[in-house]
Amino acid sequence: MLALKSSVIDLRQSEKKTLIGFFCLYLTLCIVILIFISFVYYKFQKDFMLSQKRIDLQNYSNEFIIKLKQLHINFDKNQLYPRDNRFKTAIYDSDKKMIFSTLQSNKIQLDNIVYTSNNKIHFIKEPESYYLGARYVIMEINDDLVWLSNTQKQIIFFSIGGLIFMLIVGYFLLRLFLKPMRDAMHLLDRFIKDTTHELNTPISAIVANIEMININELDEKLARKIKRIDIGAKTVSNIYEDLTYLTLNNKIMSQNEKLNVSQVIHQRVEYFNTLAAVKKIKFTLNVQNEIYVVMDVKKLSKLLDNLISNAIKYNKVGGFIQIVLKEKYLCIEDSGKGIKKEQLALLYDRYSRFDKTVGGFGIGLNIVSMICKEYDLDINIESKVNSGTKVELQWS
Amino acid sequence: MSVKLSIAIIILFNTLTYASVYEKNCITCHKKIPVSIDKYFYRYLLKYSSEVEVKKAIKNYLQNPTQEKTVMAEAFINRFGIKKKSKLSTNDLDSAINDYWQKYKIFGKLQ
Numbered sequence: 001m002l003a004l005k006s007s008v009i010d011l012r013q014s015e016k017k018t019l020i021g022f023f024c025l026y027l028t029l030c031i032v033i034l035i036f037i038s039f040v041y042y043k044f045q046k047d048f049m050l051s052q053k054r055i056d057l058q059n060y061s062n063e064f065i066i067k068l069k070q071l072h073i074n075f076d077k078n079q080l081y082p083r084d085n086r087f088k089t090a091i092y093d094s095d096k097k098m099i100f101s102t103l104q105s106n107k108i109q110l111d112n113i114v115y116t117s118n119n120k121i122h123f124i125k126e127p128e129s130y131y132l133g134a135r136y137v138i139m140e141i142n143d144d145l146v147w148l149s150n151t152q153k154q155i156i157f158f159s160i161g162g163l164i165f166m167l168i169v170g171y172f173l174l175r176l177f178l179k180p181m182r183d184a185m186h187l188l189d190r191f192i193k194d195t196t197h198e199l200n201t202p203i204s205a206i207v208a209n210i211e212m213i214n215i216n217e218l219d220e221k222l223a224r225k226i227k228r229i230d231i232g233a234k235t236v237s238n239i240y241e242d243l244t245y246l247t248l249n250n251k252i253m254s255q256n257e258k259l260n261v262s263q264v265i266h267q268r269v270e271y272f273n274t275l276a277a278v279k280k281i282k283f284t285l286n287v288q289n290e291i292y293v294v295m296d297v298k299k300l301s302k303l304l305d306n307l308i309s310n311a312i313k314y315n316k317v318g319g320f321i322q323i324v325l326k327e328k329y330l331c332i333e334d335s336g337k338g339i340k341k342e343q344l345a346l347l348y349d350r351y352s353r354f355d356k357t358v359g360g361f362g363i364g365l366n367i368v369s370m371i372c373k374e375y376d377l378d379i380n381i382e383s384k385v386n387s388g389t390k391v392e393l394q395w396s
Numbered sequence: 397m398s399v400k401l402s403i404a405i406i407i408l409f410n411t412l413t414y415a416s417v418y419e420k421n422c423i424t425c426h427k428k429i430p431v432s433i434d435k436y437f438y439r440y441l442l443k444y445s446s447e448v449e450v451k452k453a454i455k456n457y458l459q460n461p462t463q464e465k466t467v468m469a470e471a472f473i474n475r476f477g478i479k480k481k482s483k484l485s486t487n488d489l490d491s492a493i494n495d496y497w498q499k500y501k502i503f504g505k506l507q
Contacts, residue, residue, distance in 0.1 A: 072438060072441075072442065075438065076434060079505050079506055081506045081507060093445045093446040094445035094449055095446035095449075097446065097447075099502055099506070100502075100506040129442050129443075130441065130442055130443065130444070130445040132441065132506075133441040135445040135446070
């Protein structure tokens with residue numbers, strides 16, 4: 001059993017898919033580029049800030065080293081580590097072992113020269129002589145983070161601007177890249193519209209005139225010929241209606257009304273009787289009277305026509321079609337070739353046909369699925385190869 | 397009188413017996429020079445910085461003293477000359493240098 005999946009395939013569906021795919025890829029790429037540029041800009045701003053602070057730190061370190069030298073000379077008399085309100089300091093020996101520290105951030109990078117550490121700026125100075133064994137003198141000042149907040153504002157502003165600009169460029173690129181596809185689709189659309197329009201008048205004329213002929217008055221040979229013409233005209237008419245539905249009807253608002261489904265079924269069975277008679281297919285109707293549904297009459301007819309014409313088309317000679325109609329339930333079962341399990345999933349796709357020995361465009365079940373979706377009808381298809389297919393419709 | 401002399405001899409004997417290698421072999425000689433022993437230490441610290449490097453340099457100098465290896469100023473060498481090669485064993489030398497480091501190291505002394 002197969003539950004209906006979302007299968008409405010509009011002509012622009014593939015366009016949408018391509019568009020979404022391209023958009024995601026393009027957006028990801030844009031974001032990656034913007035992140036990279038933002039990172040480079042951030043690094044640049046940080047380096048710029050550090051290079052400015054470095055001058056001050058260099059001066060502080062010179063002052064501090066002079067004091068350290070004094071302490072080194074007089075260490076036997078004075079052991080008070082030099083301190084200053086403007087900066088904090090630490091001294092490390094050549095084994096990178098701390099001798100003394102007044103630092104507030106202890107994340108030290110002795111291999112670096114100037115860097116930020118926990119909202120502090122560190123500057124590493126290596127004095128020429130190791131006063132008190134200090135190979136590394138670390139100077140620390142506060143990082144006011146003004147540069148960071150300015151950089152963040154600039155990055156956010158330019159990223160949003162850049163993203164908008166890139167999206168606009170992307171939109172035009174996409175249009176350019178979809179143009180051949182759109183042109184092809186519009187051409188096909190126009191062709192179908194033109195063709196259907198041109199077919200309307202002759203088909204109507206044929207069908208109307210055949211209906212006017214009284215077959216009972218004709219001899220048997222001529223009556224058979226007329227019947228064949230009738231079948232041919234109805235087949236063309238059915239295809240015409242399918243194409244019209246696809247190109248026009250699904251874009252028009254439905255005119256819903258309370259319909260007697262039993263009546264419509266009898267009408268459609270009557271309509272397809274000649275077609276079924278060619279293959280000696282018998283209709284078995286188990287149709288309850290007075291079953292109503294609120295639908296557009298054209299759409300209900302189209303739904304039934306497609307299901308019945310499929311049941312005829314794929315049926316064997318001398319087979320049967322059973323139609324069951326109950327409250328909120330319709331079932332059309334045939335004794336045809338059946339559909340393979342793996343093909344069931346693709347059943348509602350437009351232009352998918354599994355049996356090319358019979359005519360058709362492969363749009364019938366696509367239309368059925370569109371109508372079911374519009375009216376919230378549950379459709380289930382069960383099929384057994386060489387045994388038959390059962391289409392069940394349920395509604396609430 | 398003889399009791400006092402005996403006590404003095406005993407104290408001197410004990411001091412010499414239980415004094416460390418550093419005290420017996422370093423302090424005693426350096427006392428004779430007008431430059432106190434800590435000045436050498438700060439000179440080593442100024443040039444070699446870390447504990448490992450300072451100890452290595454002192455040991456290297458004591459085992460084979462030369463003018464090139466000295467950390468002292470030229471005027472000092474001109475006046476006092478280069479010391480003689482140490483006759484201490486490596487273990488004694490290490491022990492003396494360790495004591496020297498412990499006594500004058502900067503770690504834990506800064507306020």
